[in-house]
Structure formats: C-alpha cells, structure tokens
Amino acid sequence: MLKTILPYLIAALIGAGIGFGAEHVRARGALAIEQAAHAKDNERHTTDMLNVSRAALEGENRAIDAHNLAASAVAAADAATTKEKDAHETDNRRYRAALAAGTERVRVAVRNCTAADPGGLAGSPGAPGVGNGSTAVADLDPAVAERVFGVAGDDQHEIDKVKALQEYVCAVRPKTPGCS
Structure with a gap:
C-alpha cells in the first residue's frame, strides 16, 4: 500500500515545495517593494528635517543679529549718555565753584x-x-545761588535719566511710539 501511495506522496511533497518556493519568491518581491517605499519615506523625512533645521538656524541667526544690533545701539546710547552726563557734571561743578567764589553771579x-x-x-x-x-x-547771594543751581542740577540729572531710559527703549524696541 505504501508503494501505491508513495508516488502521490512524493508528488504532493514536490508540489508543496514548489508552492512554498513560489510564495517565498513572491514575498521577497513584496518585501523589496516595501523596503524601497520605506527608504523613500526615510529620504523624504530626512529632507524635511534638514529643511526644518535650516529654517531654525536661519531664524536663530536673525535673532542673534537683531540682539547684537540692539546691544550695539544700547552701548552707543549708553556711551553718548555717559559722555553727556560727564560733561554736564563737569560744567555743573565748575559753575557751582564759580558761584561760591563769587566770580559768577x-x-x-x-x-x-x-x-x-x-x-x-x-x-x-x-x-x-x-x-x-x-x-x-x-x-542773588552766592550761597543761595549755589543751592538754587544745585536743585536745578538735580532736576536735570533726573531728566537725563528719563532720556537715557527712552534711548534704551528705542534701541531695544525701535517701533515703540516716540522712537524714530
């Protein structure tokens, strides 16, 4: 009985082997197609991420440039204000001394x-x-004149502080109303 079934069994095994082989070839082709699509998706994703990174770098560079520009404007305003303040204080001291000495009235x-x-x-x-x-x-009496001038100098000092603050605001935020 085995002799009669054996050719059929061999044929069935050979058919099954051919079927499994054909399925393996078909699955390998489908896998290759899927891998190619996945590689294409990875390439597109990499390009997108590169574009995002470039845009972020450009934005960061613009922000750094704006910060540096504002910092240099603040430094220039500070230098000008300091120079003006020093000159004003020198004039103020000289004038107050002249008032006290009586050479100015x-x-x-x-x-x-x-x-x-x-x-x-x-x-x-x-x-x-x-x-x-x-x-x-x-x-005016020299002592009175010196005190009056001192009060005026203190007022000017406060005015100068407000001007310096306005210059700082205009340097940091040029679109603020009152800034040109």
Missing part, C-alpha cells in the same frame, strides 16, 4: 524790592528800575 529780575541799609535792616519798599519802565535786577 545769578541775576534775577525783580518787580518790587526793598533796599537794605548798611546794618542789614530793610528800608522802605520802592519801585524797581531806573526810569522809563526799565526792569531792575538783583544779584
């Missing part, structure tokens, strides 16, 4: 004045001027 226009007698007592009020509607002037 502060004169003010007066509407009414009272003459003081040599003992320092006030006399009768009189009309200022020398006639023809002229305005009289009076020299």
